[in-house]
Amino acid sequence: MLWLVPLGFAALLCVLLLFDLTDERVRLAVTRVGLSLFGDYVGTANGAERQKRRMQAAHIGITHRVYASRTLVYSTIFGIVGSILGVYLSAGFLSVLAISSEEIQNALPGVFGFLGNLASISSLGGLELFVLLFFSSSTVGTLLAFGAYRARWVYLDQLAVARASAIEVTLPRTVAFVYALSRSGMSFPSILETLVDNRSVYGASADEIGVAVRNMNTFGTDILTALQQLGRRTPSDGMEEFAENLASVLSSGRNLSEFLREQYERYQEEAQSQQEQYLELLATFAEVYVTVLVAGPLFFITILVVIGLVLQDTLGFIRFISYVAIPLASAGFVVYIDSMTQSMETGGGDDSPFEEPTTAESHNYVADGGATQTDAHDVNRQRLRTYDRLRPLRRWLDDPWGMAFAHPARSLVLTVPLGLLWLALRTDWPTQLPSVANVDLVTGIDRIDEPLVQVTILVLSVFALAYEVRKRRLRAMEAAIPDFLDRMASINEAGVTVVQSIRRVSQSDLGALTPEVQRTWRDIEWGADVSTALNRMGRRTSSPTVTRAVTLITNAMRATDDIAPILRIAADEAQSSRRLRRERRTEMITYLMVIYISFFVFLGIIAALSVSFLPAIEATQTVGQGSTDAISGTTGVFSGIGDVDTDAYRLLFFHTTAIQAVCSGLIAGQLGEGSLSDGAKHAAILLLVAYATSLVI
Template sequence: MTPATVLPLVFALALLVPIAVARYHDGADRALTHAAIGLFGDYVDSFRSEHPDRQAALRAAHVPRTYREYGSKTLLYAGLFAVVGSVLGIYVIWLGLTVLSISPEIMRESLPSALAFLANLGDVPSLSALELAVLLCSSGLTLGVATGGGTYWLRWWYPSHVASDRARRIEATLPGTVAFVYALSRSGMEFPRIVRIVADNSDTYGTAAAEFDVAVRNVDTFGMDVVTAVQTMGRRTASPQFREFSENLVSVLQSGHSLSTFLERQYHDYREEAESQQESMLDLLATLAEAYVTVLVAGPLFLITILVVIGFSIGDTLEPLQALVYVVLPLGNLAFVVYLSTVTDAIDPGRTDVENPKTDVERRMSSVLETAGETRTDGGVGSARASTTATRNIDRVQLYRRFRTIRTRIGTPVETILERPTWLLGLTIPLAAGAVLWRLSATAGGGLELAAVDDTIALAALFVLATFALVYEIHRYRVDAIEAAVPDLLERLASVNEAGMPIVTAIDHVRGSDLGPLDAELDRLWADMRWGADLETALRRFESRVRTRTTARVVTLLSAAMNASGNLSTVLRIGARQASADRRLQRERRQGMLEYMVVVYVSFLVFIFIVAVLSAYLLPNMPTESVGTEMGGMGDTGGFDGVGEVDAATYTLLFYHATLVQGFTSGFIAGQLSTGDVKAGAKHAAVMVAVAVLLFAVVI
């Protein structure tokens, strides 16, 4: 290639450098933003009033950019990508034609005379500077406009997409957040403090609680009163349901009506709404399950059968079959999994990421450091020494805790893996990959063939799936048992506290009852308090040990309510009812989707049965020569000519891979349909892959 033909490519790649650097460097991003505002800022402002929906989408998606800044960068990116697209498009097309070995002469003969200039795309390295300039102008009017327009559209579409996804998550977590606000109001806590507590616990109560952080920022930064801040929060939210709740809440606050009564009514309404949404979700999942069986199980099976029959009759159809098995099936199932993830929410109680709270020693050392810092302003030598000593002691405590955590996780690997099943993949995947590589090295002398290592790959995948499924199901069983015991715990604590017993004494009274897996944790909670920890610290330690979503909510609710009132019976009963409602919805979903999970299993068994029949009975018994040859040369009938062109073992291997791909993907989809969590499909995938391996190893 001449320098004239390389220069446009270098220029296009150079335009991508500032965009890539700005992605990871704040200084470069600011410089790019300033340049964009300087070029397009006034233009964007002139059309601000014509696009209120874009401004609303930016606010609803919580994009940390102003409309002027985001719009200016959008125009700048569209212009840059228009240039880059027009230049790179030429070289990409030239590279594709080179790989496909399509010469410019063949293109000139095939294209109409009006489009003959397109043949120059296959001869870019030998073009003159003038010819390349003409080609770049033509590309700019086509590929450049398409790339720039697509970039502009995607930049403005993305905030609305994020806002719609955020709205879905807000509405999914709104019942729990309203229950939390209702419980805090019944404890006697003032509303401004409730808003701050809800905003601080967004990790526990979800996206709906995170919306309250907008109100907190408006109060702290702009000095708004709480009512105005909540009103602004409602106007900027992405969820119409949350906007309606905010408007009603503002009306109650302004009118002076009972806040607890309003929240109680809203709490019951959202519980009923959650049940209605559950029914709608089950109907949607039922439709998706039927569509999956029809499109991605029965459809490929029908195509495989038809292509095999056509291949036996008139010619080789191996390449379409390979495209179907190795491309269409995996990508189709992957797209279905991604779509399921966007329309459903996992009902797995999950694990929280709560770290161990500060110990009493750390809190004392922090107070010492603060005191030392205050006295150090006097300029005394003793205060400086005290500050240095306190800092060193805190560093020692933090270093000890850091190594203690590592030592605990390494010293108890079984408990660590049971708490975090995905960590097991860091061990099993390298082992499985090592086994596959060893098998490849053992067969490398005779040439690399997939048929020689496909059993090793299948068994390695089965090993990874089976081990992860075992650990994950043990983890899930423990979490489900704890979640099931939480409502009983709260009801018993509420009954004892309602009788006049303090919450600390109530915990001692309840820990002797049968609460399943919570019995040992309650004993440790009581032991923490006996050794001098306050109740809030003991509860935080309890939360860090159990690490489930429901226990995190219970601990957050109790910790906040205890600071407002000693009578916690009402708060505990509200938490118990909410936990029971969540458990009931989870059971209903599992029961409702059980039949469709069975349908997925049956469809896979039908798939593997038909493929096994084709492999075990049809392929070995098909004639490999023309029927006319067997009849003594009386004439060629033309039937079954395609059989001899491809060995039957090749078709059998292809069918084997089809069952493995279908079993692997169908298993994960079955788990995602039943629970909303793709990890729950590991056990189904392991079962289906094992059936495929055994069938082809024993029967065929």
């Protein structure tokens, strides 16, 4: 058993790495070891400055000395593990080959004859054994060590790319916010601080600007230097250009609002061109999907079915395509689409209708004599804590449908258990469970396929219903935001205060937003200040557009009472975003139709094979054995037609259409509407059509 000791040591090192990811004490110990071993080296090593810039771009919250030292520790551990595994791999490889030493020596030149003894480790001398161990250990160990080292730094590059994409997406909204507040008379450093305070609304670009604000507030850096440093460290080209131009404007004394207006208009124009590129990319993806994931599997399945029914059995190949290739390829396609066309919607705040109260921790102090004196308010505090703990349950009991529509994923809590119960009741379970060796996977799938399809339709339909109700509600409210801001601006321009502006707007018709504005006015009537009432409205709606508008209004109110110009800018930005979304939805209908038509073609061909081709094969099987033998003897084409299991092909067709329906529906949602959640309704519809077709044929 001594030969397992090195392998056990390698396993312990791997366990150490796993604990380093989960346990803070292990992570601290690894960090201390890394700093003691490599801390002095990494600071002066070649490329240290470039590594620091990569860390700044990735926004890593640790120092370069710590990260680089931990990277070398990881590389060392992987090198040791690889060296140990290299010996075992070489020994296992030689044992698998099972080639005698004489055969190897005869095949090699005389100079390399000693390598023949590598097939038998016991026959190796000390030098030959050292050569074997050194070669195998150094090869595998070096590869793993170098791979771990490179992976740690490549990971930073990927984080930087992801942050750059997020910054580019949120930068236009950030510029619009800064431009709007610049019209209020607020100082520019205060504008940046306000932006950073609302980073949950404006996302990665606000986080990036927050670094400059931190340098100004913590280290006393002037605003020009902070912006120049921001331009050098950011991974986003757009943020770099904006920061450098902004620093130039501030240093030259040029009108800041005019510059921000130009930037705002430029981003509006770029948004239109980017959307055109986005739609062209979607068109390409739709064509690729139809060609590769619909026509391709259909072509292979058709050919394999003909071969299987006429020549030899091909059920294994078709099952691989249906159960493995189509789902995996579809999942990979969805991930690729999401990575290429990711459109991040940031902001929104908490979706709970009320603020969570913050209660101070109560203490009971021991009075003289050891008696515990309880404050009369402690009972009320305990009641409030109990009330807060029961709040989610009370919401479900008070408005179960509203909670389900507000959080569509929570519908799975109800539908999945009901589906499993239905599956258990509808499945024809065997009276006696077979042994593991005698388990027939195909028979097991045949027993549960129809109830499983029914359950899937139920789960997808309920989730899609809740999701669509919530999405349409948000769209209706977001559609009313430009009108809401325009009306408030018009009333404020007439000299009316913000409070009275909200009162008058609440009396008008704003569509789906009217109840929320009226509720906001009731909050103000009952004693809430305007900022609190508007923030509550933003949390209730859970809409990023509403939250951005509320954030802009509440911050503008702190600087000036004349917020009409700011509201006009916000209304224009909201209207522009709404127009782009409407144009995008109109164009996406084409891609939805392409996917639907491609699936119906797929379903039609599968149905034709089931209705026409399989019955013809079954009719041929009823012909006498003599006739079949005669045909086989003369042509050899129909040699396997006599023992074809047509029922297995028919069952496989049903499974294939069901799998393709779900995959096509989810991809339709990702392509056509930008989210897998949007694909739930398409998957439910296509799966229902596939199931109904299987019942008819």
